[in-house]
Amino acid sequence: MTVTTTGDLPDEVYDVAIIGAGVVGAAIARELARYRLRIALVEASNDVGNGTSKANTAILHTGFDATPGTLEARLVREGYQRLTAYAAETGIPLEPLGALLVAWDREQLAALPSLAEKAARNGYDETVILDADAVHAREPHLGPGALGALEVPGESIICPWTTTLAYATQAVRAGVDLHLNCPAGAITTGADHHEIATPRGVLRTRHLVNAAGLYSDEINRRLGHEEFTVTPRRGQLIVFDKFARGLVDHILLPVPTALGKGVLVSPTVYGNVMLGPTAEDLDDKTATGSSADGLASLREKGARILPELLEEEVTAVYAGLRAATEHGDYQIHADPGRRYVAVGGIRSTGLTASMAIAAHVAELLGDCGLDPGPEREIEPVRMPTIGEAFPRPYQRADLIAADPAYGTVVCHCERVTRGEIRDALTATVPPGSLDGIRRRTRALAGRCQGFFCGAAVRAQFEAATAAQDRTEARR
């Protein structure tokens, strides 16, 4: 099992290198790990899932509202099936809550039948149109004025952090080399292999997959391609305290109209309620900050949808950047001559589609001359339970009896135990920062944001990192 964070890259020629360990890159690595191939997953930052994959609305979409006939429509539909099954197998928190597309005016109400029709064209037949009374019966805390809704029972909420981590963990355990802190620079493509310059030395690979998210257009250009340009579209989100969870039972989606997508209100698998996202076209790929205007507009919209929500405390505010392009579809292209596949423009559905994108990319690599050999079984993974719909370690007498560290709560707001933090620190893919601990365990993610446990969690992290450094130095 190899995860590297420093030092020279191994001196070998990989069969496949994947640039970018977001949910898409990690899914591709996992898919290819099912074959006897030498695979490198290289990531610029200190952790997997540290880009757009960590900051989204965490919905597993049925694909009911995709544009029929597009690649995105197909991959979202397939990805939904695959990830639903994979989540059950690996313990990724997932709750099939169902969505209501709530119509707040005549125009939106009139749009519901055509949305149901579109869903059917996307192969999704389970939508139901509800009248105002039925909507309020299902969501008693909804603001006044809802005229009706389209119910989409299959829409689910999922943990985006565990998803990426599960893929990466399984891939690494099956033999994939994960190189963190390893930004890919200049690329030289030879007759037999690519040479990719990184600060940690040259990475050599016969086949190359570009899953660099917001930067996929730049990598694409280095290979001589100009199919797309990424324009980041920022989405800001507000996460409310768990006490808000009782206010809402479904994912409350806006009805898409000519004026854009609007904002949603949705429970999270951690038991919070989320409000967002905004949609702002920017030109800075690092602009993941929130803005006063953005937050004010979200609060104004949220007040209409679920008035009581705004009386609850805010736990977190964050923003993610969608990798939007000038095209209306994913930008997945193969260049067989260069043994190269670009996976770009994975805008606002990449979490859902990840496993299907991975399967599609594996096929395209075949077209690029990759002979993967026979498929093999890879070891299943089981991820720690960080969703509220399942018993957490602090609620498990059997776990605590076996190891009292699961009975010692460190992060009080999220009830994260010393045992869980220790496990995360010694896992196959360990966290590179306190943020990484937060995404793996939820420690520091609660209402106090570290008032009570910030220093203690940091101490545990620093002790583990120091121990690791000592082992590495001895080696």
Next chain:
Amino acid sequence: MTPTDRTHRTVDVLVIGAGPAGLAVAARLAAAGVDRVEVLDREQRAGGIPRHCDHTGFGLRDLRRVMTGPDYARHHIAAAIRAGAVLRTGVTATGWAAPRTVDITGPTGLERITATAVVLATGARERPRSARLVPGTRPAGVFTTGQLQQAVHVHHQSVGHRAVIVGAERVSYSAVTTLRRAGAEVAAMVTDQPRHQTHPARHLGTRLRHGVSLVTDATVTELTGRERLESVRLRHRDGRTAAIGCDTVVFTGDWIPDHELARSAGIALDPGTRGPATDPEFRTGAPGVFAVGNLLHPVETADIAALDGRFAAAPVLRHLAGVPWAPGPLPVRVEAPLLWISPNRLTPDGPRPPRGRFTLRTTRFLTRPVLTVSQDGRTLHRGRLPHTAAPNRPFHLPADWIAGADAHGGPVRITAD
């Protein structure tokens, strides 16, 4: 062992939270001869917040001397144990199985404890940056005072070189002391009020000793920096904007009670304090459940919290003796610019609050305001405060008027002008 195995016990009094308030009530009850008084704390060490307030200023009103926070915590721990209370740390009350039955997680397993009386003493916390909706990036270097103090005094961690402190109340000045102790420079204190809100001597001392400048009438509009904080942007009331370079920012004050357990029991909260609504006998709306300390008034000093505990012992004893549960039916509400009042329920022919007065907060400076108490349009009391009411500092309202309230009337209203 199955995943849901729990041991089940009963005690006379279960106190949740071993800060000054919880320890004080436990000590009094045990000393009064209550057989089984158990105090739980989810931290590894008892003592509550004073545990990591490594500066002087504790104990004046309850112990009649001044000591450091850790010494003060030790004093109350020793007193509770000496009196015969059982003190357990590293155990968390996670929820309720029945009205006076609490579920608990600790390293020895899951427990369920049923008590004749439950006393909630879970304290308060500062609102973090996110809850204050301060926009910008999410870099490292953003603290609350609670986190800062534990980082410096308990874990000896580094906290940065140059800090901005948001807030200029008592706790903000503690943050200055802690930062200086950790070797950090304090670039500025920022308050949205026109003046600081601590004792003038404290402010002057801080200015002279540490050269800290105070920026008044200004709000934080943005944090910048990617990995690490780079600056804090401000907007003054008159529209001017500024940026202060710093690698650390401490959000101080802006307290909210840690009311999770109270709320998950369905106990009504007071809209002002956001803690459980309580009467002068520390009774919540749930039979047998009392609340004390900063859970009720976010926040008072530690000695006031401890005095709560002391005063609450008698009503708890009455409850144990079988006196029927009849919490004050009348809500007491404040109107803007007042922020909260405590206690905030009363019985007209019942006892007055401890020390014969209510405690209040205002959201802005009020120069010698006239406080009016009324019910259904009828004035029960009107009086001028002999001093300025400052935000983030307590002021008091005498309670002589409560016998004049109508037990069957509407809420009692407090206004200031």
